[in-house]
Amino acid sequence: MGEADFVIRGDLCYSKDLSRLETLTGGYVVCLKGKSAGAFPRLPEEYRSLPLQDWGDKLVIPGLTDLHIHAPQFGFRALGMDTELLTWLETRAFPEEARYADTEYARRAYRLLTEHVRRGPSTRLVFFATIHTPASLILMDMLEESGLVCFAGKVNMDRNSPDSLREPGADASLAATREWLAACGKYRNVRPILTPRFVPSCSDALMKGLAEIQKEYALPLQSHLSETRREVRWVRELCPDAAGYADAYARWDLFGGEVPTVMAHCVWTDEGETERMAERGVFVAHCPQSNTNLASGIAPVRRFLERGISVGLGSDVAGGAHTSIFRAMSDAIQVSKLRQILAAEDDAPLTLEEVFYLGTAGGGAFFGKNGAPGSFAPGYDFDALVLDDAGLAAPFELSIRERLERAVYLSDDRNIAAKYVRGKSLFPAYKG
Ligand code: GUN
Ligand code: FE
Numbered sequence: 001m002g003e004a005d006f007v008i009r010g011d012l013c014y015s016k017d018l019s020r021l022e023t024l025t026g027g028y029v030v031c032l033k034g035k036s037a038g039a040f041p042r043l044p045e046e047y048r049s050l051p052l053q054d055w056g057d058k059l060v061i062p063g064l065t066d067l068h069i070h071a072p073q074f075g076f077r078a079l080g081m082d083t084e085l086l087t088w089l090e091t092r093a094f095p096e097e098a099r100y101a102d103t104e105y106a107r108r109a110y111r112l113l114t115e116h117v118r119r120g121p122s123t124r125l126v127f128f129a130t131i132h133t134p135a136s137l138i139l140m141d142m143l144e145e146s147g148l149v150c151f152a153g154k155v156n157m158d159r160n161s162p163d164s165l166r167e168p169g170a171d172a173s174l175a176a177t178r179e180w181l182a183a184c185g186k187y188r189n190v191r192p193i194l195t196p197r198f199v200p201s202c203s204d205a206l207m208k209g210l211a212e213i214q215k216e217y218a219l220p221l222q223s224h225l226s227e228t229r230r231e232v233r234w235v236r237e238l239c240p241d242a243a244g245y246a247d248a249y250a251r252w253d254l255f256g257g258e259v260p261t262v263m264a265h266c267v268w269t270d271e272g273e274t275e276r277m278a279e280r281g282v283f284v285a286h287c288p289q290s291n292t293n294l295a296s297g298i299a300p301v302r303r304f305l306e307r308g309i310s311v312g313l314g315s316d317v318a319g320g321a322h323t324s325i326f327r328a329m330s331d332a333i334q335v336s337k338l339r340q341i342l343a344a345e346d347d348a349p350l351t352l353e354e355v356f357y358l359g360t361a362g363g364g365a366f367f368g369k370n371g372a373p374g375s376f377a378p379g380y381d382f383d384a385l386v387l388d389d390a391g392l393a394a395p396f397e398l399s400i401r402e403r404l405e406r407a408v409y410l411s412d413d414r415n416i417a418a419k420y421v422r423g424k425s426l427f428p429a430y431k432g
Helices: 071-076 085-101 103-119 133-146 170-182 204-217 229-238 245-250 271-280 288-293 301-306 325-342 352-367 400-410
Strands: 006-017 020-032 035-040 052-062 064-070 122-128 149-153 190-192 221-225 261-265 283-286 311-313 384-387 416-421 424-427
Touching (some): 006 384, 006 400, 020 352, 020 400, 052 352, 052 400, 052 416, 064 071, 064 261, 064 311, 064 352, 071 085, 071 103, 071 122, 085 103, 085 229, 103 133, 103 424, 122 133, 122 352, 122 416, 133 170, 170 204, 221 245, 229 245, 245 271, 271 301, 283 301, 283 352, 288 325, 301 311, 301 325, 311 325, 325 352, 325 400, 352 400
Parallel strands (some): 122 149, 149 190, 221 261, 261 283, 283 311
Antiparallel strands (some): 006 020, 052 384, 384 416, 416 424
């Protein structure tokens, strides 16, 4: 057995599936070559020679995945939260993103972001950068160094955007994308993802060219879909020949199939669009806090789950003010209840088990069949958090499930005592 092989002991909690948790008091999880070899109530003989990191009665859970976050928006999070999407994009997001033409500014801002997410509960993140190739590479350099495992995308925008944040045309945007991709070969932990911002900001010629690039490089893709009613109407006006928002991607063959594809929001996704997502294996990044802040609405997550669609959680910073996917879990439960009340639908609200699954294995599945995090079952990548929840104690004894629930609603980054990504410790060094 290799150097990087070890065993962790603690109070373990992970998802068996969408609706069931596994909990083990004083259990063991074995990490071999960056992957979990399984979780056990008693350590099997064959692993007894491995180094043991004993975290006592701390809570040990899989790392979380943030399936949708805008890196350049971290700097202005929690500002301008009293507007709705399209106004917010024009007045807040676009002017701030335009500043990333300045590499010194990008370096300063992305340093703050990287330090913050390295300390937080996500071990995997899927980032939008900006249209700027140099700044996108600065972000990727910093993420690579952080030890986190990420996707990051240089954004494509060639229409309906301010002069300061618009590429001069489809050809220029495609050329910049190729230039960016050519520089991405050096990364081991950060992979490029094709990132047309959303239909309103991408011309037909750009979409067509991106589909060619996607095939050439077999690239995954991320974008936004059916976020607000106003936006959906706008897409219908912009693309009168498309059968709907999803079709405005699908008609260019930019809607799942062979390559992993994730669409953020899907708040106003109807039956037809849901069907199409299920058929094409498109992931949903559910971003409940953003959907509340930007007056978007409440996504029909129960329907997505019933159709077998893969769903993960996103912070959508800075539509969402908080980077924590624990917060996204509790928000997802809360808005699912509001949906039941306000939309008068009989979709059952989400449970703790379900949102924990979405924030771990659900979103983690986007990272691929052979490298997915999100569980301690054998074969998953070993991404783990050790939570010191002593400060969340109760005057009565809490079960592991209850401790998890309190962590979801109450914990912050200070409760994270240790963090591992693919078997590597990000912090701290284990001192025994
Ligand atoms: N749609 C297009 N761009 C954006 C963005 O930056 N944030 C959100 N929430 N939606 C978008
Ligand atoms: Fe977004």
